Amino acid sequence: MSANPLAAALGHLKILDLSRVLAGPWSTQTLGDMGAEIWKIERPVTGDETRGWGPPYLRDPQADEPGISAYFASANRNKKSLAIDITSSEGAELICQLASKADIVIENFKVGGLKKYGLDYDSLQSRFPHLIYCSLTGFGQDGPESHRAGYDFMIQAMSGLMSVTGFPDDEPGGMPVKAGVALVDILTGLNATIAILAALEHRKTSGKGQHIDLALFDVAVASMANQALNYLATGIAPQRMGNAHPNIVPYQAFETKDGHIILAIGNDAQFSRFCAIAGKPEIAEDDRFRTNESRVMHREQALGVLTPLLKSRTTDDWLAVLGENGVPAGPVNDLHRVFDEPQAIHRQLMRTTPEKDGFSHPMVANPIRMSDTPLTPSAPAPRLGADTYQVLSDVLGMADSELDQLARQKIIEMRG
Numbered sequence: 001m002s003a004n005p006l007a008a009a010l011g012h013l014k015i016l017d018l019s020r021v022l023a024g025p026w027s028t029q030t031l032g033d034m035g036a037e038i039w040k041i042e043r044p045v046t047g048d049e050t051r052g053w054g055p056p057y058l059r060d061p062q063a064d065e066p067g068i069s070a071y072f073a074s075a076n077r078n079k080k081s082l083a084i085d086i087t088s089s090e091g092a093e094l095i096c097q098l099a100s101k102a103d104i105v106i107e108n109f110k111v112g113g114l115k116k117y118g119l120d121y122d123s124l125q126s127r128f129p130h131l132i133y134c135s136l137t138g139f140g141q142d143g144p145e146s147h148r149a150g151y152d153f154m155i156q157a158m159s160g161l162m163s164v165t166g167f168p169d170d171e172p173g174g175m176p177v178k179a180g181v182a183l184v185d186i187l188t189g190l191n192a193t194i195a196i197l198a199a200l201e202h203r204k205t206s207g208k209g210q211h212i213d214l215a216l217f218d219v220a221v222a223s224m225a226n227q228a229l230n231y232l233a234t235g236i237a238p239q240r241m242g243n244a245h246p247n248i249v250p251y252q253a254f255e256t257k258d259g260h261i262i263l264a265i266g267n268d269a270q271f272s273r274f275c276a277i278a279g280k281p282e283i284a285e286d287d288r289f290r291t292n293e294s295r296v297m298h299r300e301q302a303l304g305v306l307t308p309l310l311k312s313r314t315t316d317d318w319l320a321v322l323g324e325n326g327v328p329a330g331p332v333n334d335l336h337r338v339f340d341e342p343q344a345i346h347r348q349l350m351r352t353t354p355e356k357d358g359f360s361h362p363m364v365a366n367p368i369r370m371s372d373t374p375l376t377p378s379a380p381a382p383r384l385g386a387d388t389y390q391v392l393s394d395v396l397g398m399a400d401s402e403l404d405q406l407a408r409q410k411i412i413e414m415r416g
C-alpha cells in the first residue's frame with residue numbers, strides 16, 4: 001500500500017501539448033486524467049479547430065460565448081488552455097521556455113513543421129535532453145508518404161480497415177464502411193500514451209528523453225490484428241462479411257422475433273449449451289458443427305440451421321435465458337440505452353465534471369480504475385486561453401506588465 005493512497009499516479013509530470021483535433025488530445029487527456037498537468041497550446045482567437053466542430057455545443061450559462069463543442073469537450077478535460085501565437089518569434093520563445101519546464105512534449109504538426117520555430121525534436125533535445133518528445137503524424141517521420149497529411153477516415157480506408165468493414169457487394173447496402181467514431185485517432189492516442197509511459201521508465205535509468213514517432217497508418221495496420229495475420233498466413237485478402245467473424249461461428253448479429261441480438265460464442269462448450277437452450281441439442285453433435293473449425297468450414301449450413309432458431313423468440317427472451325446459462329449475447333443498443341444499462345449506471349460511466357468558474361458539463365468516465373492511485377476529478381474542458389496568465393506567471397515567473405504587453409501585441413490571449 002502506498003504512503004498516500006489518493007495521490008495521482010502522474011501528478012509529478014508536466015506536459016506541453018502542441019497537438020489538436022483528436023489523436024494527440026486523446027493521449028494528453030488520458031495522461032491528465034492520471035494527474036499530469038497539461039499545458040494545451042492553442043491559436044489565439046480560434047483555438048483548436050474542434051472547438052468549432054458543432055453543433056452540439058455545451059453552453060456555459062455564465063458566458064456570452066456560444067459554448068464549447070461536444071467534440072472538443074470529449075478530448076480535452078483536465079487541461080489548461082494557453083492561447084499563444086506560435087508563429088511569432090516571441091510566442092515560439094515562450095513555448096521553448098515552457099518546454100524547458102516540461103517532462104513531455106506531444107505534437108501533431110506535419111513532418112518538419114515545427115523546425116522553423118525551433119520547436120522540433122532536434123532543436124529542443126539539444127537544449128533539454130531530458131525531454132520526451134512524441135510526434136503524431138499520418139505516415140511517420142520518414143518514407144515516401146511522410147510529407148502527406150493524414151486523416152482518420154482516409155487512413156481507415158488505406159490501412160485495409162474499411163475493406164473488412166461493411167456488407168459484401170452482393171448484399172443490400174454492400175460497400176466499404178468506416179467505423180462510427182474516429183477509431184484510428186483513438187488508437188493512435190492510446191499507443192502514444194503507452195509509448196510515453198515506457199519512455200518515462202527509460203528516463204528513470206538513463207536520465208535521457210527520446211523521440212517517439214507514431215503514425216496513424218502504422219497504428220491502423222497493426223490494429224488489423226487477426227485479419228492481417230489471416231492474410232499473411234494465406235495470401236488471401238479478407239473480404240467484408242457484415243457482422244460475421246472470419247474465424248468464429250456463430251459470432252454475429254441475428255434477427256430475433258422483434259429485433260436483433262449479438263451472439264458471441266467463443267468455444268464449443270458455449271455452442272453446445274446454446275443448442276440445448278434452443279431445444280436442438282443434436283445440432284452440436286452434427287459432425288459439421290461439432291467444433292468451431294468445422295462450423296467455420298460449413299458456415300452457410302450452420303447459419304441456415306441457426307437463423308430460424310433465433311427468429312423463434314424475442315430479443316429479451318433470448319438475453320434472459322442465454323445470460324442465465326453463460327452463453328455470451330447482448331443487445332444492439334443505441335447510446336440512450338447504453339447509459340440506461342444497469343452496468344453503466346453502476347460503473348458511473350456517465351458523469352458530470354466538477355464545477356469550475358460556474359461551469360460543468362457531462363462526460364464519459366475514463367475506463368481506467370486504479371486502487372492506490374485513482375484518477376483525478378475531471379475538470380471541464382477549458383475555455384480558450386483561460387489559463388494563459390496563470391501558467392506563464394506561475395511556471396515562467398512572468399510579471400503582469402510583461403503579460404499585458406504580450407497581450408496588447410496579440411502574441412498571447414488571456415480569458416477567464
